[in-house]
Amino acid sequence: MPTYEYECRKCGRRFEKFQSITAPPVKTCPQCRGKVARLLSGGAGIIFKGSGFYQTDYKKTANASHAHPQGGEKKADGAKTEAKPDKPAK
Numbered sequence: 001m002p003t004y005e006y007e008c009r010k011c012g013r014r015f016e017k018f019q020s021i022t023a024p025p026v027k028t029c030p031q032c033r034g035k036v037a038r039l040l041s042g043g044a045g046i047i048f049k050g051s052g053f054y055q056t057d058y059k060k061t062a063n064a065s066h067a068h069p070q071g072g073e074k075k076a077d078g079a080k081t082e083a084k085p086d087k088p089a090k
Contacts, residue, residue, distance in 0.1 A: 005041050010034025 002021060007014045008029035017026055025038050 005039045006036040007039055008032060008034045008036050014039075 001018060003016050003018045004025070005014065005016050006026050006029075008031070011029060011032045011034055013029055013031050015030065019026075026036055028034065029036050
């Protein structure tokens with residue numbers, strides 16, 4: 001669930017509210033009961049931790065289920081097969 005930031009138009013108080021995307025927005029300030037406006041924010045940034053990301057970290061497609069970066073395909077036992085050249089068009 002996201003955290004939304006609000007600002008009161010009457011007293012200027014800013015506050016955050018942790019609520020569901022489908023929840024109705026807050027309409028009144030909890031301090032003075034004035035009208036509030038939901039602020040646009042950049043949100044939290046994505047933080048990548050770890051040693052890196054690899055081809056095997058992503059969902060495989062039907063076309064590239066066992067594709068290897070050097071052009072061959074990898075067998076289940078780890079051995080690499082050679083890439084075959086495309087046939088010329090007739």
